[in-house]
Amino acid sequence: MEYFLIPNKNIKMKNYTMLFSFLFSFILYSQEGNTKYKIDYDMYINLGQNTKYNASLIFDNQQSIYSYKADDIKPQEIDEEYSVQLILIDSTGFFNYINRLEDRLVESTKSTYSKNKYLIEEKIPKLNWTITEETKKIANYECVKAKTYFRGRNYEAWFTKDIPVWAGPWKFSGLLGLILEVYDTEKKVFITAKKIKFPYVYSFDDSKIDNSKTISRSDYLEFEKKEEKEFENRMMSKFDRGMKIQMNFKRESIEIPD
Numbered sequence: 001m002e003y004f005l006i007p008n009k010n011i012k013m014k015n016y017t018m019l020f021s022f023l024f025s026f027i028l029y030s031q032e033g034n035t036k037y038k039i040d041y042d043m044y045i046n047l048g049q050n051t052k053y054n055a056s057l058i059f060d061n062q063q064s065i066y067s068y069k070a071d072d073i074k075p076q077e078i079d080e081e082y083s084v085q086l087i088l089i090d091s092t093g094f095f096n097y098i099n100r101l102e103d104r105l106v107e108s109t110k111s112t113y114s115k116n117k118y119l120i121e122e123k124i125p126k127l128n129w130t131i132t133e134e135t136k137k138i139a140n141y142e143c144v145k146a147k148t149y150f151r152g153r154n155y156e157a158w159f160t161k162d163i164p165v166w167a168g169p170w171k172f173s174g175l176l177g178l179i180l181e182v183y184d185t186e187k188k189v190f191i192t193a194k195k196i197k198f199p200y201v202y203s204f205d206d207s208k209i210d211n212s213k214t215i216s217r218s219d220y221l222e223f224e225k226k227e228e229k230e231f232e233n234r235m236m237s238k239f240d241r242g243m244k245i246q247m248n249f250k251r252e253s254i255e256i257p258d
């Protein structure tokens with residue numbers, strides 16, 4: 001059975017096809033697997049360029065996989081003379097894998113300054129949620145507002161007790177029901193559910209993650225600093241010697257380093 005989240009009750013329900021086939025081969029579909037949930041989300045990231053991602057969350061009571069891929073990449077127009085802007089978006093997609101029993105989160109990402117890709121492993125973030133008395137309807141679900149601070153941003157999430165599960169999109173989880181919508185207070189990150197499929201039959205196979213090399217988050221941030229310096233050197237080498245050039249890099253990401 002599929003439940004469609006319709007923001008306006010006057011809009012007629014219609015069938016949707018899955019927007020993209022599942023990205024990562026370590027999820028194997030099986031008719032003999034357990035019955036679980038699949039949630040489709042729209043994800044918007046506005047960091048220099050407003051980009052829409054098609055996202056999916058699949059989970060059971062132990063594991064989840066959240067995958068997202070850029071929907072439509074359009075270069076941003078620049079009016080300033082002599083300006084250079086780099087739009088770094090990986091169209092192959094990303095994922096976050098969570099295993100609650102192992103207290104493990106594995107995230108795929110790529111370098112801001114090169115084509116290098118990484119698997120970052122860390123413990124599942126323990127989010128300190130504050131549940132408010134504020135409620136609203138998202139489609140036909142009664143939702144409750146919760147707030148938290150996570151890695152440089154203040155977030156507000158709307159979850160429904162009508163679906164009493166632990167999961168949510170990206171790295172958000174740990175509330176008393178499914179998170180249908182979450183965003184930061186500056187609207188740099190906005191994620192909203194559009195379709196819920198239940199039951200959903202599949203089985204997890206994380207063997208390819210287990211057999212892959214992962215790095216810690218701190219190591220990844222060190223690699224980023226090193227690659228930023230190398231990128232700066234490459235850019236500086238394009239100018240004539242003797243020229244006084246000052247380059248300032250402003251790197252924006254969902255997670256703001258301390």
